Amino acid sequence: PPPATRRDFNALVKSYRLSHRFSKLKPRTMADYDNVLEWIERKFGKLPVAGLERRHVIEARDANASTVRFANYIVQVLSVVMEHAIDLGWRDAGSNPARGVSTLSSGRAQRLPWPPAAGPRALLIFELCLGTGQRIGDVLKMRWDDIDADGINVTQGKTGAALWVPFTPSLRAVLAATPRVGMTICAHGKFGRPTSYRMAADIVMEVRTKIGAEAYDLHSLRYTAAAELAALGCSDELIASVTGHRTLAMVRKYAGAVRQKTRATDAQSRRK
Numbered sequence: 001p002p003p004a005t006r007r008d009f010n011a012l013v014k015s016y017r018l019s020h021r022f023s024k025l026k027p028r029t030m031a032d033y034d035n036v037l038e039w040i041e042r043k044f045g046k047l048p049v050a051g052l053e054r055r056h057v058i059e060a061r062d063a064n065a066s067t068v069r070f071a072n073y074i075v076q077v078l079s080v081v082m083e084h085a086i087d088l089g090w091r092d093a094g095s096n097p098a099r100g101v102s103t104l105s106s107g108r109a110q111r112l113p114w115p116p117a118a119g120p121r122a123l124l125i126f127e128l129c130l131g132t133g134q135r136i137g138d139v140l141k142m143r144w145d146d147i148d149a150d151g152i153n154v155t156q157g158k159t160g161a162a163l164w165v166p167f168t169p170s171l172r173a174v175l176a177a178t179p180r181v182g183m184t185i186c187a188h189g190k191f192g193r194p195t196s197y198r199m200a201a202d203i204v205m206e207v208r209t210k211i212g213a214e215a216y217d218l219h220s221l222r223y224t225a226a227a228e229l230a231a232l233g234c235s236d237e238l239i240a241s242v243t244g245h246r247t248l249a250m251v252r253k254y255a256g257a258v259r260q261k262t263r264a265t266d267a268q269s270r271r272k
Contacts (some may be wrong), residue, residue, distance in 0.1 A: 007090045009044035016084045026158050028137050028197070036071070036077040049090045052082070054097040065104055069219065073104040122207045123179055125186060125200050126221065131171030133225035133243040136218055140195055142185045147175075154244070161244045223254050229261055230255030256270050 016022055017037065025033060043060065044052070057078055064071040074214070080096035085091045128139045137157050147151045151166040167175070179269065186200070195203075204218050222243065227238020229239045236248040246249045 007049050009040055010046060010048060010086055012039050012049050012081055012088075012090065015088065016081050019084060021080065021084055032073060033077055034078075036073050037081075040075065040078070040081070043162075043165065049082075049085045052078075052097050054101065057098045057101050061101065061104065062200050068104045075103055110159050120178070121186075121188065121195075122203050125195075125203065125218075126172055127168075127171045127174040128185065128246045129218070129221035130225050130228075131168040132165045133222055134165070135222060136200060137197060140186050140197060140200060144180055144185055145183075156244050159244060159246055161246070163242075163244050165242055224256035226251060227258040230259045233262070253256065 010057075020031070020205075022030065022253065028174075030239070057075060060074050060078070061071045064074060075098055079096060079101075082091065082096040082098050086093055086096065124141065125136075128142065129136060132139065132142075132152065132154065134154055134156070135158065138154055142152060143250045147165060150172070151164050153166060155161070156163070181187050181189070182194065184194045186195040187193060188195055188199075196217070201218055225241050226243055226245075229242065238252045239245075239251050239255060240248060243251065245254075
């Protein structure tokens with residue numbers, strides 16, 4: 001008989017990387033998953049896959065709480081690879097210990113408008129992210145010819161959803177002041193080259209460093225857009241029509257805290 005496959009995490013990660021589950025991921029998501037997969041190999045490596053328990057997932061999440069996004073990715077990716085282990089017969093059906101483990105809240109303070117001192121390129125990136133509620137990867141691909149009437153056509157890279165998003169007054173003003181130097185709206189330089197994700201992140205980080213804007217970052221702007229709409233009383237369906245979220249549960253996650261504060265304020269005001 002053929003030798004038994006070693007059912008440890010190194011073997012599981014190797015198998016997952018060769019699977020359709022992994023190959024179908026979008027490049028950005030694949031890169032994020034890869035970071036966690038490397039962490040799993042370092043942390044669990046030669047440990048048996050069947051030995052992972054829910055408490056281990058929670059411990060791993062909490063041990064990385066200082067970097068909330070990565071901690072939450074650990075929960076997400078462990079859940080995915082445990083499903084892969086079940087498919088391989090390495091764990092019993094329904095025995096995914098990461099399923100249902102809650103993610104951490106960033107605990108970030110509410111964002112303020114990006115200061116004009118940020119400079120035109122940082123301001124453009126900020127307003128596109130916040131004004132359209134889209135992921136940074138989709139924002140950087142937006143082209144001038146995607147503009148239709150007083151909005152922009154977007155095809156989301158992660159979901160494939162096609163949206164038309166109207167402009168906010170702030171975004172409209174920034175776009176009107178932005179020179180068209182290339183096909184993409186965020187193009188830069190004499191030859192209008194597209195702005196890469198790394199370049200956009202560096203531009204924003206430079207501004208944060210200069211002005212001490214610790215509360216301003218790139219990834220949270222989509223969250224902030226949903227929260228702003230919730231604060232204005234928009235329903236989950238209305239918010240999703242802008243952000244393109246496939247599930248209302250994710251909209252509620254983004255908008256829940258702001259919506260609770262709005263409702264609580266309304267409720268308490270009636271006691272006066």
